[in-house]
Amino acid sequence: MNAWTDTSLIVALLAVLMTLGSSRIALCIRLVAVQGIALSLLPVTTSDTFNSHVWLLAVGTLLVKGILLPWFLHKTRRQADVPREVEPYIGFGASLLVGTAMLTASFWGASVLPLPHHQPPTTLALPISFFCVFSGLFLVASRRKALMQVLGYLVLENGIYIFGIVLVKDQPLLVEMGVLLDLVVGVFVMGIAIFHISREFEHIDADRLNLLNDAVGRDGAA
C-alpha cells in the first residue's frame, strides 16, 4: 500500500502548492477539498489491519475534510458575497517562491529530526506534514480575506493530521474523532463570524478589522 500512501501525500502536497499560487477563492476551496479527499485515504493505506476504527476514521475524514467543510465554505462565500479574488499581501509568484523555500526547509528539517524508534511507512510523510503546517501558517499570515485565513487554518490542520495518522501509531478513536469534531465546529463558528463580518463591515478583509488598538486618545471623549 506504500505506493498509495505516497500518491495521496503527493496529491496533498501539490494541492497546497497550487493553493499558494491561485488567485480565485473558489479554486482554493476546491483544492483544500481535494487535499481532504487525498488525506482520507491515509488511514486505510497506512494500516496493516482493516478494522472498524480504520474505516470510521477514513469515512469521517472524507465526509468532514472532503465534503462537509468545503461545501460549507462555498456556501459562506456565496452568502457573504465574498469577491472572487484572494487579494494577498504577498503576491502569487512570491508566495510560490516562499512555498518552495518552505518545502526545502521541511525536507531538511525532516532529515535532522529522525523518527526515534520505528521506521515510518514512508519517508515522505514527515516533510510533507511539516510543509503543510508551514504553508498553513503562511496562508493565515499572508492573505487578506478572512475566508482565505480559514483555508490556511485547514491546511495547517491537514499537516498535523498527516503527522498524526502516518507517524503516530494506534491513536485512540475517541481522540481522533474529537479532533475532527472540534475542527467542524471551529470552521462553522468561523463561517458564521465571516457572515456577520460581511454584514457589519461590508467587506471581509481581516486587515481592515482595525478598530481595536492601543492608540492613545482613540475614543477618549466617548
Place this chain on the structure above:
Amino acid sequence: MIVPLIVLPLSAGVLAFALPHAGLRRGLLILTSAGHTILVASCFAVAPEPLLSGWLGLDAPGLLFLALASLLFLAASVYGLAYLPREDQRAGHKSERVFVGCLLLFLSSMTLATTSQHMGLLWISIEATTLSSAPLIYFHRERRSLEATWKYLLICSVGIALALMGTFFLAVAVTDGKTVPLVVKDLIEAGGMMHTAWMKAAFCFLLVGYGTKMGLAPLHTWLPDAHSESPSPVSALLSGALLNCAFLGILRGLQICHGAGLEQFARELLLLFGIFSMGIAAVFLLRPVDFKRMLAYSSVEHMGILAVGVGLGAAGTSAALLHAVNHSLAKGMLFLVAGNIVAVYNTKSVDSVRGLLRRIPASGFLWVSGFLAITGCPPFGTFLSEFSILRAAADQGLGFIVAAYLVLLGLAFVGMANAFLHMAQGNSKSSLPGKERYLELLPPAVLGSGVLLLGFYIPPHLTSLLETASRALGGAP
C-alpha cells in the same frame, strides 16, 4: 463524581437553547452553577476515582483550577442575574439564549479541561473552550466585539493547533515498540525511554500552543481585544478561569518533562516567556486608555508572573499556584466592578471616568481595593505570593530575574495607579448618583474579601492542596 461535573453544565447548556423564557434560563444558569460548585466542594472531601482507564481524573493541580473556575462561574452567574435583564433591552432575547447556552457549555468544557489526564483529550477540551466562548464575546453584536471575536477565534485556533502537533510529538517521543497511552501518569513513568530531541520539540510546541491561549507574549495579541470587548462577566471568566486552564496545559507538559529529566530546559523557557510577557504588559500598562484593556494587559502581566514562578522550580511553583488563586479572585472582582462602571458611565475610556467614589461609592471602593489587590499591595494575598516568587528567585541568586521582576512590577504599579486613582477621584461630569444593585456588588465584594483573607490566613485545606499540587508538578507521580 467527574461525570456529573461535566454532564451537568453540558445538559443544562443544551437545555438553555431550548428554553423559551428568559427567567427560566437565568434560573437554570444560577442553579447549575450552584450545583457545580457544590459538586466541586464535595471533591475536596472525597477524591473522585479516575475513569476511562485513567483518562479522566482529578489530581491536585486539576482540582485547584477546577475549584477556581467553578467559584468564578458562580460569581459571574449571580452577577448575571442583574446584568442580563439590564442588557436585555440592548441585545434582545435571541442573543441571550445563545449567551446562556454557550456560557454553560463553556463551563462544561473547562471542567473537562481540568479533569483530562490524557493529552489528546486535554487538547480537545481546550479547543472546545475557545469555540464555546467565542459567541460569548460577540454578545453585544457590535463591530468592535465582532472584530475581537474573529481575532480570538483565528489566533487561538491556530495557536492551539500547534499544541496538537506538540501532543503528537509526545507520542513519537515515547513510542518504543509498544505503545504508551498519552496519559500524563504513564508518560511520566515512561520518562526514562523518552527521545530527548522529540520531547524538547514537543514541549516547545505545547508551550507555544497553550501559551497562545494563556496570553504569554508575544502570542498575546488577541487577549486585550477579546477580554476588553466581551461582556464583563465573560471577561471575568476568560481572565480568571480560562487562562488557568491553558496554563494547566503547559503544566502537564512540564510534568512530562520532569519525568524525562528535561525540567531544566522547560523551566528556562518558562522563565524567558514569563519575563518577556511581564515586560510587554508593563509597556502597555504605562499609559492605559481603556480601563478594561488595562485589566486585560494586567492579565498578560500576571500570566507572566505565573510562568516565572513555575520556572523557578519547587519553591516558586507553590507560590505561583497561590498566585494563580489570588489573581483569579482579584481579576474576577475587577472585571465585574468594571462592568458596573461601564453601566453607569457608558464608556470604557479612562479619561472620561471621574469621581467613582462620589457617584457610585460602593463600586468605587471596590475598584480602589481591587487596584491594591491586583498590584500586590501588602494586606492582600497577592503581595504574599508575589513576594514568595521574588524570594525564590533571590534564593537561587538569579540577579537578573530579581531585578527585572521588581522593575516590571513597579512600572505596572505606576501605570495602573495613575489610571485607577484618576478614575476614583475628582468630580463626575454628571452629578446624578448612579444606581448600584446588590447583586452587582455582592459577587465582586466576596471575591475581593477572598484575596484579602488570603493575605492573612491560608486555610489548611488550601495549603495542603497547594503542596500536593506543587509536588505533582515537581515530577512526583
